Amino acid sequence: MSDLEDLYREIILDHYRSPRNSGELEPPAHKAEGFNPLCGDEIVVYLQLDDDNTIADIKIGGQGCSISQSSASMMSAAVKGKTVEQAQELMGSFKGLMSIADKGEELAEPTPAEIRELGDLAALRGVVKFPTRIKCATLAWNTLDQAISETQSAD
Amino acid sequence: MSDLEDLYREIILDHYRSPRNSGELEPPAHKAEGFNPLCGDEIVVYLQLDDDNTIADIKIGGQGCSISQSSASMMSAAVKGKTVEQAQELMGSFKGLMSIADKGEELAEPTPAEIRELGDLAALRGVVKFPTRIKCATLAWNTLDQAISETQSAD
Amino acid sequence: MTTPDFAALKKDFPILQTERHGKPLVFLDSAASSQRPQQVLDAMDYAYTHAYANVHRGVYGLAEAATNAYESARLKVARFIGAPDSSEVIFTKNATESLNLVAGSWGRANLGPGDAVVLTMMEHHANIVPWQMIQAEKGFEIRWIPLGDDGKLDLTELDTLLDGAKLLSVASMSNVLGTINPLDQLIEAAHRAGALVCVDACQSVPHMETNVAEMGADFVAFSGHKMLGPSGIGVLWGRMELLEQMPPFLGGGGMISNVTTDGFMPDAVPSKFEAGTPPIVEAVGLGAAIDYLESIGMDAIRQHEIELTAYAMRALSERLGDSVTIHGPSEPSERGGVLSIDLEGVHAHDVSQILDSHGVAVRPGHHCAKPLMKELGVNATARASFYLYNDTSDADALVDALADAQSFFAP
Amino acid sequence: MTTPDFAALKKDFPILQTERHGKPLVFLDSAASSQRPQQVLDAMDYAYTHAYANVHRGVYGLAEAATNAYESARLKVARFIGAPDSSEVIFTKNATESLNLVAGSWGRANLGPGDAVVLTMMEHHANIVPWQMIQAEKGFEIRWIPLGDDGKLDLTELDTLLDGAKLLSVASMSNVLGTINPLDQLIEAAHRAGALVCVDACQSVPHMETNVAEMGADFVAFSGHKMLGPSGIGVLWGRMELLEQMPPFLGGGGMISNVTTDGFMPDAVPSKFEAGTPPIVEAVGLGAAIDYLESIGMDAIRQHEIELTAYAMRALSERLGDSVTIHGPSEPSERGGVLSIDLEGVHAHDVSQILDSHGVAVRPGHHCAKPLMKELGVNATARASFYLYNDTSDADALVDALADAQSFFAP
Numbered sequence A, B: 001m002s003d004l005e006d007l008y009r010e011i012i013l014d015h016y017r018s019p020r021n022s023g024e025l026e027p028p029a030h031k032a033e034g035f036n037p038l039c040g041d042e043i044v045v046y047l048q049l050d051d052d053n054t055i056a057d058i059k060i061g062g063q064g065c066s067i068s069q070s071s072a073s074m075m076s077a078a079v080k081g082k083t084v085e086q087a088q089e090l091m092g093s094f095k096g097l098m099s100i101a102d103k104g105e106e107l108a109e110p111t112p113a114e115i116r117e118l119g120d121l122a123a124l125r126g127v128v129k130f131p132t133r134i135k136c137a138t139l140a141w142n143t144l145d146q147a148i149s150e151t152q153s154a155d
Numbered sequence C, D: 001m002t003t004p005d006f007a008a009l010k011k012d013f014p015i016l017q018t019e020r021h022g023k024p025l026v027f028l029d030s031a032a033s034s035q036r037p038q039q040v041l042d043a044m045d046y047a048y049t050h051a052y053a054n055v056h057r058g059v060y061g062l063a064e065a066a067t068n069a070y071e072s073a074r075l076k077v078a079r080f081i082g083a084p085d086s087s088e089v090i091f092t093k094n095a096t097e098s099l100n101l102v103a104g105s106w107g108r109a110n111l112g113p114g115d116a117v118v119l120t121m122m123e124h125h126a127n128i129v130p131w132q133m134i135q136a137e138k139g140f141e142i143r144w145i146p147l148g149d150d151g152k153l154d155l156t157e158l159d160t161l162l163d164g165a166k167l168l169s170v171a172s173m174s175n176v177l178g179t180i181n182p183l184d185q186l187i188e189a190a191h192r193a194g195a196l197v198c199v200d201a202c203q204s205v206p207h208m209e210t211n212v213a214e215m216g217a218d219f220v221a222f223s224g225h226k227m228l229g230p231s232g233i234g235v236l237w238g239r240m241e242l243l244e245q246m247p248p249f250l251g252g253g254g255m256i257s258n259v260t261t262d263g264f265m266p267d268a269v270p271s272k273f274e275a276g277t278p279p280i281v282e283a284v285g286l287g288a289a290i291d292y293l294e295s296i297g298m299d300a301i302r303q304h305e306i307e308l309t310a311y312a313m314r315a316l317s318e319r320l321g322d323s324v325t326i327h328g329p330s331e332p333s334e335r336g337g338v339l340s341i342d343l344e345g346v347h348a349h350d351v352s353q354i355l356d357s358h359g360v361a362v363r364p365g366h367h368c369a370k371p372l373m374k375e376l377g378v379n380a381t382a383r384a385s386f387y388l389y390n391d392t393s394d395a396d397a398l399v400d401a402l403a404d405a406q407s408f409f410a411p
């Protein structure tokens, strides 16, 4: 598989063409906007939490490239129904996946358990071979992070 | 004769060691200060004009290298007793001498008439081979020029 | 004069002999930064190995040689842009610093509440943010000349916008749209209204004849790295009378005539604006770049780029039809060789990524012109830009790669 | 580690193989600007021919390679100076811009009537004029730490001078006297008084181990061209907490996170302070210079320079006796390899001229430290400065040439 095919796996293009959880939520849902100053990509995350800190609903807005849009779509599908803690854990393993090449280490295949946990998101691991695209892939997560902090500080 | 000996002719060193017209003049004599921002050389020119615009007296102060000091000394000797117009003419031919190499033209030997007119000052023509020293040689003249303009504007 | 052989120029540029993914490099990002010929690299190498020392303050031979090399670069720039006086040429680190110098020195000294500066909706951030920074300090108004049809400025309200303005600052050519702005008309109107004119000439100086005296502007800024010169150097040209009145911008060695514990006296122009050790060897490189450009001729370069742009626009529309949009003027002779492309169904970022796999280098993004992007209703375009070393084979490679990107992303 | 063979280093420096007036070049002006080894020239050449594009905004391979090269230079600088966080390293055009950045950004935002900035009498104009410029705008007080004995600062009134001051800005080493200032003591006293400390480290970073974290300063500025790097690049290191709070200095592309017609939002540090196309290849060259310096070892370089300075001072006094004065500390280990020489009966300008005829390059003048020169009661000195590529044969040539200058001018 060429690097390019590895970057643009079918599942990524599928999320790009048919984004999950696309749309908006009305307040009291929390809203956070993130953007990539280098390319202009924008992600808007709308976040609705339950009383028990579960992500009851999440919607995604904004515009950007296939990587940032598919990553946002996959992220929304992966965290919906999870607790904030679980979402943050997932964010941790996703960012780990993304930054492997960033730190100049060997590119280690994720363990089967990790892949299972990340689900569709694991398909994004081809991105690490394209350092400038890592920011595209992590933009949605950083924006989610921002939305979560806002729910916490609003408490 | 090497370039260096040509730069530091005996007559230049003589003016440097025994500067002519060194000292100060009290007002109403005009005073002008010039300095070379690159090296810190300073020349002070005190100028006393007659009613008929003749340079009745001139004194030189300041400190600097052999070229700026000897040039000032020679300049003072050359213009003393001359009219302002004659001094300015002399300045013209001196600056001409200095800027020959500056403009990238051939270095033409001055004509005997010019040499006679410039007197000791002609000895400074070795300076043109050292472009950074041209500013040293012309500093006194620029300062004289400034002193003259001040006498005129004071009229 | 015979037409230069543009196809043969590529061999002067070592980087254009390299490959990417096994394919010859097709470099189409000169609007961001150009490549440079061996002649420029050699000139800098010679300076570093035979004529390097700090400039201006040395008496010894190397210092004199370095000073001469630096100052002769100033003379070359002056001649290249038709400056009446070479002392009007100030070396900066890039065009951005040049524009900050105008805003920070002239602007800080001359702008206040009630004043206005006029910009256009197609300015690069380098010609927006410096004004916004001084605005925050001094509180004047910034007015915007709107975008009209076909990627051109809408000048219907020009006189109203200029009324009472102290300065118009405008790009000679848009780095997104390629639009060549009507400087004659703009400068004439601004001067009639009593406003000075600052021209961001980053995109035009490298590509066409420039004569600041004929242009009639008051300030002109551009960068060396977009015109075959090295990184690390820019130019500000200004009218001597203005430069003399302006306060210094950065303070330090080389820009003073005296310093005491009580204060300092600035040196004459241009030293006044060149604090610290200047970009010595970068100036030498820029001088060599100018020699190279002049050996080909700016009019020939402009003609070559018009033809190449026309060829590429035609090929794009023939091959990709309505699925491709090229922002900016439709008439090649009214624009520079800067093609901001929207490819239906493929985001600019992805376009650029896929083109890279074909060895074709184009730049995606907002191109530091976010207000313009907002106006165009896009958040990114894929920009292909041509220079003298590009030819029709590069345009063909671009079209082929775009077609591939489209089929790659086709549902 | 074995002692490096300093005598062999010269061959790495192409310019040191050249001649002047038929004599081998003896370059003794590194305090103004150093020369550079082939390794640095090769690294820049490689960047221009294999990895050049504008940085940060490109997706294609060349742009990524250039961005990596530029950012890895930042990592190298950070490691070289012991910066806790590489984002604290800001690339500027020279140390002068670095100091103007501190004065223009931090100073403009934090200084006003009633405030004080403390400088010393041995500062370079680059660490005086920027403060005087902001002083004229904001109206604070500038206080001066006086000169004491043996070319050192007189610190008897230090606490009084620092009382109520907001910042102390001081050279780590004087470029005229060679004096190594007691940074530990100065920084401790300043912080105790609640003042920040900015260090002009131009003369120390190239010549001795630097660790900004251990030093405890708040800002540290230096230039690439004095440490075997190219012209056109400088560095400002600052504590992240301060840099984050400071407003931007220059505005333009690359330093924003968003721009609208209403205003802009700055990007994160360090981008916030790097407006416009940065000195891309210059950063690569600086990185290569650091590799070279590290391959020799900063402690070895310092040791070599102490020995060479001691040798030269001894030789000068043995050969020329009382007719030669060397300003600054008499103890070589308390100073850098910068010898400001007064030769009785010969003006510095003439000294330098005559030395040049021997192939010996020294710099005459005020060395951009006019307040200090006034204090020393001289209007110019002839400054010889050593670096790693100098050896005792260079010191011998200096002494011989000075003796000749003296006899040339002897009555």
Ligand SMILES: Cc1ncc(COP(=O)(O)O)c(C=O)c1O
Pocket (backbone or CB within 6 Å): C253, C275, C276, C277, C278, D031, D032, D094, D095, D096, D097, D124, D126, D127, D171, D173, D174, D175, D200, D202, D203, D223, D234, D368
């Ligand atoms: C102590 C000191 N500070 C500042 C500077 C200014 O450095 P630059 O000219 O590279 O900006 C110098 C060098 O000239 C210096 O020696």
Ligand SMILES: Cc1ncc(COP(=O)(O)O)c(C=O)c1O
Pocket (backbone or CB within 6 Å): C031, C032, C094, C095, C096, C097, C124, C126, C127, C171, C173, C174, C175, C200, C202, C203, C223, C234, C368, D253, D275, D276, D277, D278
């Ligand atoms: C129109 C325009 N203005 C200003 C700039 C800024 O130039 P630099 O980054 O060299 O300062 C650019 C290039 O990026 C440009 O295209």
